Amino acid sequence: MGSLTSSPALLDAWFAVARSVEVSHASAHPVRLLERELVLWRGPDGAVVATADRCPHREAPLSAGTVEGGCLTCSYHGWTFAAGGRCVRVPSNPDSVPPPPRAHLAVHHCTERYGLVWVCLGDPADDVPCIAQEGDPSFRRINTPVEPWRTSATRMVDNFLDISHFPYVHTGTFGRAQDTLVAKIDIVELDGGWTGYRYDVLAGNEAGALASGQDGDVVERSMTTGFRLPFHVRSTIRYATGLEHVLLLLSTPVDDVTSLFTFVVWRNDDFAVSAEEVIRFDLAIGAEDKRMLELVPGLLPLDQTTLVSVQADRCSVEWRRRLVALLGGVTDGTSQALV
Ligand code: FES
Ligand SMILES: [Fe+2]
Secondary structure (H helix, E strand, C coil): CCCCCCCHHHHHCCEEEEEHHHCCCCCCEEEEECCEEEEEEECCCCCEEEEECCCCCCCCCHHHCEEECCEEECCCCCCEECHHHCEEECCCCCCCCCCCHHHCCCECEEEEECCEEEEECCCCCCCCCCCCCCCCCCCEEEECCCEEECCCHHHHHHHHCCCCCHHHHCCCCCHHHCCCCCCCCCCEECHHHCEEEEEEEEEECCCCHHHHCCCCCEEEEEEEEEEECCCEEEEEEECCCCCEEEEEEEEEEEECCEEEEEEEEEECCCCCCCHHHHHHHHHHHHHHHHHHHCCCCCCCCCCCCCCCCCHHHHHHHHHHHHHHHHCCCCCCCCCCCCC
C-alpha cells in the first residue's frame, strides 16, 4: 500500500493541529501535518498564520525564531515576517530596499474553531465540521490536550466508529456492562452532515457517575456515532435525564503511522461538576483506545478484501468505501459483503 499521507485529496481537508491556547502572541509554535513541518504564530491582528517551517533565505526553521508585535523574526539572519507572511525586513539590506518578492512566505488556510487551530494545506473542499451545540448557551464546551498517538489516523477512525470493542478495550471505564452482541446497524444521514448510526447501550457507571450525572452501576445511553470525511468523528450521548454529551473526536495525520488526537466535549449540564472531572472519564477512555491501537502496526487496509468485517463493522466499512472514493481509489460503489 502506498503512503496515505501523500494523497493529494487530503491536502484539501481541514485538520485540527493545535489548541488555540497553545499559539501565543509571544512565540512560534511548530506542528507537523501530512509529513510537512509547519509553524504557527499570531499575526498583528491576532489571527493565526500557518506556513512552512522553513525560512526562504537559508531554510532555518522559523519556529526557532522570535515573535513580537505579530511579526516573526528568523533566528539566523533576522529576516522579519508580518501579517500574511509578508517579509517586511531584511536587516542586511538598507531599509530603503524592499525585500525580494520571493522572500514572502506562502501561507496556508488557517482558522480557529471550537478552541482549536485548523489548517488546510490546499484549497478547502469543505468547511470545518459543524457542531450545532457550539454557541448554544445551554451547552458548555470543554477542550482537551492535543496529543500524539503512534498509530494511523485511519486506524483511529475505524476504532471511533466501532462499538464492538467496548466490552473488551474499555473494561476499566464503561465497557464491562455492555452486551457483546451488537444490534443491527443502519447507516443513516445524521444532522449536520454526519453519516453514521443510532444505538442504545448500557454503560458501566462505577467510574463515570460524574460524567453521566447519575448514580447506579449502569446507565442507559442513547447514542449516535458518525463520520465526516476524511477523519472526523462525532459521538452524541443522551441520558434519560435529558443530559446530552457530545464528543468531537479528531484524528490528524502527522505521517502514515503517527497522528494527533484531540477531542472536544459539549454538555448541557448545570456546570456543578468541574470540567476537569467531566473529562477525566473521557480521557481514561481515550487512553484505553490509544493503548490498543498502538499495538496494531501500520495503516488500516482500505480495500474491501484484506480485512474480514462483520455486521458490527458496517459503519467503518461505509466510511472506508467513501474514503477510498475521496482518495481517488477504485470503488465499485457497493459495500463489502459482511459475514
Ligand atoms: S535563514 Fe532565515 S534569515 Fe537567513
Ligand atoms: Fe474506544
